[in-house]
Amino acid sequence: MLARFRHPLVAVALTLLLTVPWIATFVSAGGYGTVHPGENITPVMAVFIAGIAILGAAFLLAWAAETAEKDVPRAFAIAVLAVLAVAPEYAVDALYAWQAGAGSAQAGNLAVANMTGANRILIGLGWSGIALFTIYRAKTTRDSAVESRSGFLRDAVTLDRGIATEITFLLIATAFAFFIPLGGGIGPIDSLFLVGLFLLYISIIIRGDVEEPEGHVGVPSYFQQYPKLPRIAVVLLGFVFSGAIIFTAVHPFAEGLEQLGLQYGIPEFFMIQWIAPLASESPELIVVAYLVNKARSTAGFNALISSKLNQWTLLIGTLAVVYSISAGAIGTLSFDPKQSAEIWITAAQSLFAIAILVNFEISIREALVLLVLFSTQVLLEFYVIRTFTEPAVTEISILVLYAYTAVYMVLGLGLFLKRRQSVSEIITRTFATARTALGGSNSRPEHAD
Helix, strand or coil: CHHHHCCHHHHHHHHHHHHHHHHHHHHHHCCCCCCCECCCECHHHHHHHHHHHHHHHHHHHHHHHHHHCCCCCHHHHHHHHHHHHCHHHHHHHHHHHHHHHCCCCCHHHHHHHHHHHHHHHHHHHHHHHHHHHHHHHHHHHCCCCEECCCCCCCCEEECCHHHHHHHHHHHHHHHHHCCHHHHCEECHHHHHHHHHHHHHHHHHHCCCCCCCCCCCCHHHHHHHCCCHHHHHHHHHHHHHHHHHHHHHHHHHHHHHHHHHHHHCCCCHHHHHHHHHHHHHHHHHHHHHHHHHHCCCHHHHHHHHHHHHHHHHHHHHHHHHHHHHHHHCCCCCEECCHHHHHHHHHHHHHHHHHHHHHCCCEEEHHHHHHHHHHHHHHHHHHHHHHHHCCCCHHHHHHHHHHHHHHHHHHHHHHHHHHHCHHHHHHHHHHHHHHHHHHCCCCCCCCCCCC
16 A cells, blocks of 8 residues: 555656646636736735745656656756746746837846846855755765865765866856947847857757666656657656746746735845846756755756856847847847946856866865855845945945956956866867767767776
């Protein structure tokens, strides 16, 4: 009898039950865009019902991605997972970009603020927090990716060297991002370059080899035993269903959090830049935490890096497209000087984070530096907003952003100089992978010792 309750389908059924309250609320309200915390549902209920639905959908999404590894390259399965997990962030930014195209003067700034906040959360909380969680969980999971080293806070998570392609493309996108504010906004050239970069990345990884799946257990292992067509159907259904739940539930979840925050005096712009992106990034972080808990930290970090890459390319690139469609003509999504500073600090943080990963590992010390720099900057900005009034708030905030940008740049460039041999390795690996994928060579990069 007990074995029946351990059956993988029981876990799937229980997970699906988490989404039922949200589906009922969504349907009874009339569909997408009709659930409004504070109107037809209380903020607390919106956070709870949408939150547990997102949790359930995140597990379904992770199971679908793991099952898909039997039929498609692992990097591609993770890339699809990453896009679906952060789809709500695309929707929020697209909404602001559309409003900007329709004539809203402030919407362009909100789009950039939300986008930069999401990107910095993904690294400042995501990369650092998952690294620390991985090392902590390794005591129980015996994760082979975690190396215990002598010295103060020197234990580290090692990464799959196959992630070199993602790191290289992320480095290119980061270098390009420094120049975006110089054009006064996100324009057609930015869209062409960044979207083209993402499409080139996808065209490379989709041609990769289908590797032998890792020793999965539970739900993914069960579905991988299905015949090919039913297995593919299960994967597609998992992607579509979980993506739909996440896409529809995250807005009311974020709005509920925003309203609860406003009740406690947190400024609206601060909420849009930090609380709403935190809500939209939550599915991704749940999925990665799930993978780490299964001692699949390599796949987890691959998902985090892939998410950062698609947000830093596809998300930014599509903002100008949405803006132009709304405006009825090709144009540039403009923003104010403060948002220029937000883009520069986001690019500088990205540069520093990439410098950490170029040797295919992240230590406790490095994770803590990422976390401390991110959290102190956000807290300092919150202090400035609550203490001063305009125009002093904007002036001081910009100075804070420039100061942290300088710190990130110094640390990042210093690490790149120190690890220049590792930089050369990831570039060499990426070119070898690209030549193989695009038909230029049949050889594959060797793993370095």
